Amino acid sequence: MKAYVFPGQGAQYPGMGKDLYENNTEAKKLFDQANEILGFEITKIMFEGTAEELKETKVTQPAVFLHSVINALVHPDFKPEMVAGHSLGEFSALVANGTLSFEDGLKLVYKRALAMQKACEINPSTMAAVLGLEDQVVEKICAGIEEEVVVPANYNCPGQLVISGSNKGIEIACEKMKEAGAKRALPLPVGGAFHSPLMEPAREELEQAIKETQFNKPKCPVYQNVNAQGSIDVEAIKENLISQLTAPVKWTQSVHQMVQDGATIFIESGPGKVLQGLVKKINRESEVAQLS
Template identity: 65%
Template structure:
């Protein structure tokens, strides 16, 4: 019996997030204030009392979710004893910090650089993502390959829910074909661009240098990484997988399956929202899910 700690990605943000953590202790307040200094703007003001629109900017959203997750993990103290960790997209950085592989400051700086690099890549070419519901993975993969514009599977969230990513034309064409093939729905997502697709190549190049320069230590437990859903503890492998993550798919379904195969019986979501708990239940109804609470 093992507890798996999982960390959410972009989309889990909400106005007021982290305010209770800020007030929890001098230590958590100090982490938020350190973050304000590192980022060069008071992200706490936006998190606690900004508008939804302010919070939706990629340069704010990603550090905000990261901060909520890692400060919550730190506040749990001895109550946080992970035997395995994983994070969805951005959440992989939170998981690495929580598992002692990355320092808090280095993790935040990488997340800020990642957000800015992704924002720039989005501006280079209009692109989008869409959630495809009610089709098997193979059919979605096959149809994406048949579209001449760039469109690829980006997030394997749970059985019957796969997000595709690509150019506006590629995603539109794929959605039409997928609905014809029997998809229940094809929902365009309100995102800035084609995350986890080849269109993020410029962001990957920009972030690669920063990841290669940072110190990554052996985590206290295995981290299951997005790129291939396998468990890693070797810093060199972890770095390589982090670099590949921006243009590769998030294999969340496979990650949850592998964690269960390796003994996970309960999944605890650390951070804002409860999206990952829902996805885990759709992969396997037998396992327990809960939110980390102070």
């Protein structure tokens, strides 16, 4: 079975989507529509902007979403049997399997980006990558730092877990991770503690927008970050999407579940090849490819 996967924030690069725009009339139409929906020329930043300009959350999230979704929607061979997305990529997956319309998906992603940026300003916070420790060890260390907020945020692959929390909490946690034998524990250049309780203001804002959005019956199951389970139940999908901002991304668990449910090849749609690399580390037997 073919599983299509969609990347999250961090996959962006200058010039992303330009080829697609110039060589596919259907793609050009969708990009132009996106400029109208957003009220600014995101294509100009995507095609001509610097890495620095692309790094701003309110640009990054819609840019990665657009590249991922348009690439899939205009591809003649795109026939998903299951989909999943990493963090922001879950919104791309939900458009790809027909749960959300292109327009509604983009509007939600933009609202999410603005709400997250606002939450980062309310609670200055950050994230760090921990390499070479077992998940249980990382979880235990996080739970032991009681005076600050520190939680596991992204279960990316075995031996690679991203933690999220207050600036002070992450600083303490990195020291403790190194003492426990981590190969590396390094703060990431991000604007806030995504997938942690510190994103609660953004979750509340997004909840309202999600509840007001039309969700359709999906063409195939979406494996969601919150519980790593495949679902075609519209209400469950909504609830999981609302919880996603303050809950960890269970990517390792999602890939295992998709393999168990019959996925033989994971095809990544969007900028970069990060997810293909993670899939190979989670399950060496799985075949990976880029949708291009």
